[in-house]
Amino acid sequence: MAAEKHEWRNLFTLLKLAEMGAHRRTAKISSEYLARKLDASQQTASRYLIELDNKGWIKRTITPDGCLIKITEVGLKELKRLYSNLRFLMEAEYPPSITLEGVVFTGLGEGAYYISREPYRKQFIEKLGFDPYPGTLNLKLTTDYDVKTRSELEAYPAIEIEGFKNENRTFGPVKTYPAIIENKVKGALVLALRSHYDASVIEVIASVFLRKHLKLKDGHKVKVEVLTLP
Amino acid sequence: MAAEKHEWRNLFTLLKLAEMGAHRRTAKISSEYLARKLDASQQTASRYLIELDNKGWIKRTITPDGCLIKITEVGLKELKRLYSNLRFLMEAEYPPSITLEGVVFTGLGEGAYYISREPYRKQFIEKLGFDPYPGTLNLKLTTDYDVKTRSELEAYPAIEIEGFKNENRTFGPVKTYPAIIENKVKGALVLALRSHYDASVIEVIASVFLRKHLKLKDGHKVKVEVLTLP
DNA sequence: ATTACTACTAAACGAGTAC
DNA sequence: TGTACTCGTTTAGTAGTAA
Numbered sequence: 001m002a003a004e005k006h007e008w009r010n011l012f013t014l015l016k017l018a019e020m021g022a023h024r025r026t027a028k029i030s031s032e033y034l035a036r037k038l039d040a041s042q043q044t045a046s047r048y049l050i051e052l053d054n055k056g057w058i059k060r061t062i063t064p065d066g067c068l069i070k071i072t073e074v075g076l077k078e079l080k081r082l083y084s085n086l087r088f089l090m091e092a093e094y095p096p097s098i099t100l101e102g103v104v105f106t107g108l109g110e111g112a113y114y115i116s117r118e119p120y121r122k123q124f125i126e127k128l129g130f131d132p133y134p135g136t137l138n139l140k141l142t143t144d145y146d147v148k149t150r151s152e153l154e155a156y157p158a159i160e161i162e163g164f165k166n167e168n169r170t171f172g173p174v175k176t177y178p179a180i181i182e183n184k185v186k187g188a189l190v191l192a193l194r195s196h197y198d199a200s201v202i203e204v205i206a207s208v209f210l211r212k213h214l215k216l217k218d219g220h221k222v223k224v225e226v227l228t229l230p
Numbered sequence: 231m232a233a234e235k236h237e238w239r240n241l242f243t244l245l246k247l248a249e250m251g252a253h254r255r256t257a258k259i260s261s262e263y264l265a266r267k268l269d270a271s272q273q274t275a276s277r278y279l280i281e282l283d284n285k286g287w288i289k290r291t292i293t294p295d296g297c298l299i300k301i302t303e304v305g306l307k308e309l310k311r312l313y314s315n316l317r318f319l320m321e322a323e324y325p326p327s328i329t330l331e332g333v334v335f336t337g338l339g340e341g342a343y344y345i346s347r348e349p350y351r352k353q354f355i356e357k358l359g360f361d362p363y364p365g366t367l368n369l370k371l372t373t374d375y376d377v378k379t380r381s382e383l384e385a386y387p388a389i390e391i392e393g394f395k396n397e398n399r400t401f402g403p404v405k406t407y408p409a410i411i412e413n414k415v416k417g418a419l420v421l422a423l424r425s426h427y428d429a430s431v432i433e434v435i436a437s438v439f440l441r442k443h444l445k446l447k448d449g450h451k452v453k454v455e456v457l458t459l460p
Numbered sequence: 461a462t463t464a465c466t467a468c469t470a471a472a473c474g475a476g477t478a479c
Numbered sequence: 480t481g482t483a484c485t486c487g488t489t490t491a492g493t494a495g496t497a498a
Binding site: 009012015018019020021023024025063068079083085089095096097098099145148149 | 239245249250254257293312313315316317319320327328331378
């Protein structure tokens, strides 16, 4: 994420300069004055200004009694990025994603049956954007943290798959969340597909056969990054 | 402004933690994981976490496979402060204040006459909040920068003092801006009180006799921080 | 007044490693 | 796996000062 080391020090300096109006107009700011604002020495402030100038974040004109400083478009963009980052964080109701970790185990094989029911499958394709491999990867959550996280997740807005009934029985509604498995495969977390398992179990689907694709065996730890919806 | 040195490094770390959702919920974040996000070593990330913990910005629970981290109310407040700072900067149309510098000179002494006209005086008290000393401090702007800044200022919203007429003549409207003179005295900048002087001259008023109060003599440099209106 | 160089000091970093 | 200590190395910070 951070393009360069200590970019944030530059960002912070830029923020201070903006507080002096340098994002809107050319402001006369001496390195000594900036130094006081930064709680650093004049020399350090001077170095920072040189750094910012070299990065192209500010435009400097040195005069006998101070620098005329204006934050460039590039610099302003950096500040705006920080701003929208913060705005997103402070105003979003939920974190952008939460991560669950569980251990692979073999279920009763019913996953395939449910996943491949046509009314479900059609909705998976429509609402999740992929045609699910007929089968689920069962993960047993091993820590209190993961179980707690899973239960918090239930309060988050989900992609709702509607239930249906055929001549024989009723299939309940299902809550799904887009997810990334092992930082590699796009798929989805499926909650309450069946009630066989308790709150310490999650089921994951994807367009591929996850066990094979990720070379998973029973007992392997798997990380699932669940994406919450805006 | 900065309460402590390098507080911004802590702030930045806090921001990264928030990006992992730690501002809304307890998140499991290993120092190694944080280190990657910060582009630093695991040891450094660990140190940062200890610092944040000591500051009371986060609550940490160390478990065998990672830290459970939640940003505290105190930490969240810091992030919010940064956020509102930025919001103010990015969304305000004008910088909060701009600084002019000029050299004291003696005018024709008409300032006193204008300032003490009762309809003006009444409005100064009402709109600026002080009873002006009958006289103005004349400042000659010496650099191009200051002249340019002064002219930019004219576009900013001002406190408008209405003109009036008496039996003899007409007194024009006047634009004033609250100002702080030499970082010490609250007063106001007065533009276009008369047309005698060109754009390189400003006039300053205050409730006190500025020349005496600040021990000013002709030729002294004076700094005027002009406060722009929200 | 300024800026910013050089030379030095202080602090932060991270490799190795204990737990 | 984790965290976090020590300690040698690197980097940042500042005093003095020239321009």
